[in-house]
Each structure stands twice: as structure tokens, then as C-alpha cells.
Amino acid sequence: MTQEIEIEYKNLLTKDEYDRLLYNLPFPEYSKTQTNYYFETTDFALNKNGCALRIREKDGVYQLTLKEPHKDGLLETHDSLTEKEADDWIQGNIIAKTNTTKQLKNKAIPPxxxxxxxxxxxxxxxxxxxxxxxxxxxxxxxxxxDYELEVEAASQEIGIEAFETLLKEHNIQKRDTPNKIERFFQTIL
Structure with a gap:
């Protein structure tokens, strides 16, 4: 699927809160590692449009994702990349990809x-x-x-109920939680 609506609820955690959730819920013993590579224009046109663009590498698979605001959450548009294409992007050789380029052009942002x-x-x-x-x-x-809790759900109703229940049951304070790309850019601006 090249597009999907992402409905998720996030909360930054302290290390103690993270450890409590990790050990009190039946999470798998081992984590999976993923790396996000972030892109933006020099005038921050993506951010001004409420958007974010990343390449995610997970288990040797590379996916380009544009996130845009949507009434029910975030609209994610995806394109698959080879490892070489991902490396080319990182090196500044931006190769237009069908799905994300279409969405970027709708916002007058040339790849x-x-x-x-x-x-x-x-x-x-x-x-x-x-x-x-x-x-x-x-x-x-x-x-x-940083440490973060996310609850992803098929609907807003299910997601918010599960999220608030988790926070309450584990005595975790609800915090304003910018998404990862926002937290990343806060460290370089």
C-alpha cells in the first residue's frame, strides 16, 4: 500500500516509566533497531506545511515516507528504495520517486x-x-x-481509550510529545 492513515498517541517517558512498562507488560525480550534519515528544504517548506519526510531503514529494507496532516491522524505516503537509492538520497543525489513526488508537487515542493x-x-x-x-x-x-510510548490504533476512539488507560494504570503523567522528527530538528536549530 502506498498510502495509509496513521492514528497514534504518544507520550515521552522517563527512564523509570519506560522500564516499568517494559517489564510489566508482555513485550518481547529483544528490541528491533530502525534508523530514520530526515530530509527538509533549506527554508523548511515541509515543516511549514505540517509535513515530514524520512527514509526508514529496518532489517535492511529502506522506505521513503512523507507524512502529512489528515483529519483522522497523519496521511503517510510511501515509496520503496534500494540501499543504493537511500545512500544516494543521503549523499544529496535526490531521485524522485512516484508516490512521494506526486504529494510533494501538490505542495509546490520540488524534490x-x-x-x-x-x-x-x-x-x-x-x-x-x-x-x-x-x-x-x-x-x-x-x-x-529519549524514551517514548506510542499507541497505534485502527480508530481514534480505540486509540485514545487504550492510551489513557495505559497512562492511568501505570501512573504516568501525560506530556506534550512532539514527534521524533520535531524532536530531532529541535536539537539542530
């Missing part, structure tokens, strides 16, 4: 105006539970680290 800004690496634990996926992330970027 050739994109620049690579850096990466964020995440060790992720995922737990599927009925209609939700509970995610614990430990991320490192630009000499920083």
Missing part, C-alpha cells in the same frame, strides 16, 4: 530542493493487543536520548 539533515536511531519493542499496537521506543540522536 531537488530537499537536503539530508541527519538521523535518529530507535530500539523498538512492540506489543500487539487486540485492536492496538503498544510501542516502546528508546531513541538516540545528536548526542541525546
Amino acid at each position: 531537488e530542493n530537499l537536503h539530508y539533515y541527519g538521523s535518529l536511531t530507535t530500539k523498538r519493542h512492540e506489543l500487539e493487543d487486540k485492536d492496538i499496537v503498544i510501542v516502546l521506543d528508546y531513541s538516540t540522536f545528536n548526542g541525546r536520548e
Whole structure:
């Protein structure tokens, strides 16, 4: 699928809160590692449009994803990349890809105006539970680290209920939580 609506609820955690969730819920013992490579124009046109663009490498598979605002969450548009194409993007040789280029052009953002800004690496634990996926992330970027809870759901109603229940049951304070790309760019601006 080249497009999907992402409905998720996020909360930054302290290390203690992260450890409590990790050990009190039946997460798999081992995490999976993924790296996000972030792109933006020099005038931050993506951000001004509420968008974000990344390449994610996970298990040797590379996917280019444009995230855009949507009334129900985020609209994600995907293109597959080879390892060489991903490396070309990072090296500044931006190769237009069908799906993401179409969406970028709708926002008057030429792909050739994109620049690579850096990466964020995440060790992720995922737990599927009925209609939700509970995610614990430990991320490192630009000499920083953070811990995050995400609840992904098929609907807003299911997602918000599961998210708020988790916070309440584990005595975790709800915090304003910018997404990963926002947290990444806060460290370089």
C-alpha cells in the first residue's frame, strides 16, 4: 500500500516509566533497531506545511515516507528504495520517486530542493493487543536520548481509550510529545 492513515498517541517517558512498562507488560525480550534519515528544504517548506519526510531503514529494507496532516491522524505516503537509492538520497543525489513526488508537487515542493539533515536511531519493542499496537521506543540522536510510548490504533476512539488507560494504570503523567522528527530538528536549530 502506498498510502495509509496513521492514528497514534504518544507520550515521552522517563527512564523509570519506560522500564516499568517494559517489564510489566508482555513485550518481547529483544528490541528491533530502525534508523530514520530526515530530509527538509533549506527554508523548511515541509515543516511549514505540517509535513515530514524520512527514509526508514529496518532489517535492511529502506522506505521513503512523507507524512502529512489528515483529519483522522497523519496521511503517510510511501515509496520503496534500494540501499543504493537511500545512500544516494543521503549523499544529496535526490531521485524522485512516484508516490512521494506526486504529494510533494501538490505542495509546490520540488524534490531537488530537499537536503539530508541527519538521523535518529530507535530500539523498538512492540506489543500487539487486540485492536492496538503498544510501542516502546528508546531513541538516540545528536548526542541525546529519549524514551517514548506510542499507541497505534485502527480508530481514534480505540486509540485514545487504550492510551489513557495505559497512562492511568501505570501512573504516568501525560506530556506534550512532539514527534521524533520535531524532536530531532529541535536539537539542530
